[in-house]
Amino acid sequence: KQEVTQIPAALSVPEGENLVLNCSFTDSAIYNLQWFRQDPGKGLTSLLLIQSSQREQTSGRLNASLDKSSGRSTLYIAASQPGDSATYLCAVISSWGKLQFGAGTQVVVTP
Amino acid sequence: NAGVTQTPKFQVLKTGQSMTLQCAQDMNHNSMYWYRQDPGMGLRLIYYSASEGTTDKGEVPNGYNVSRLNKREFSLRLESAAPSQTSVYFCASSGELQGEQYFGPGTRLTVT
Numbered sequence: 290k291q292e293v294t295q296i297p298a299a300l301s302v303p304e305g306e307n308l309v310l311n312c313s314f315t316d317s318a319i320y321n322l323q324w325f326r327q328d329p330g331k332g333l334t335s336l337l338l339i340q341s342s343q344r345e346q347t348s349g350r351l352n353a354s355l356d357k358s359s360g361r362s363t364l365y366i367a368a369s370q371p372g373d374s375a376t377y378l379c380a381v382i383s384s385w386g387k388l389q390f391g392a393g394t395q396v397v398v399t400p
Numbered sequence: 401n402a403g404v405t406q407t408p409k410f411q412v413l414k415t416g417q418s419m420t421l422q423c424a425q426d427m428n429h430n431s432m433y434w435y436r437q438d439p440g441m442g443l444r445l446i447y448y449s450a451s452e453g454t455t456d457k458g459e460v461p462n463g464y465n466v467s468r469l470n471k472r473e474f475s476l477r478l479e480s481a482a483p484s485q486t487s488v489y490f491c492a493s494s495g496e497l498q499g500e501q502y503f504g505p506g507t508r509l510t511v512t
Contacts, residue, residue, distance in 0.1 A: 321498055321500075332490060332505040332506050333443075333492075335503075378443075387448070387459075388433075388445065388492075392442050
């Protein structure tokens, strides 16, 4: 059974520092991996999708890497801002489309 | 272009009452999903629909039914609500079954 783990569970950094969020999964037979952001009381916003054939994906200040063989993905957020404060979730997508979520990393960026 | 919309945003039910949560997407996506989010349990898949006319069970389908009314709409029905169904319910859609999923704003349901 696929298990997705996100470490750390919470992270606090001063504004301007780079953020590094980790996601690990136990079954490397994934189709895609997706990173989301969730603000308190809100829905999930898709940040990046990495296909299983890709090693990384970039969007603005965000960069996500994927190493299927070791079962890991890392989300980097450069030059963090207070507006980046949120919970970040990773999810692996199986061949039939099921998203298996990690528990998330709660990020606080202090001014 | 509204993306994925859900109604209602909030609902309080008494045990045993029934209700239907509505979801619609305007992105011409083939696949749609219903999830529930609970503290300490994360997000879990209830049902999904790979394409119009098909539905399949996810991880936690007991106590729920779904209808894929057309390509745009996917509803979730609670026939006899129980306190264990108190949760936040999210609908999502994707262009293909393995593709990027887009989520609605959620419905916060309390069953007393």
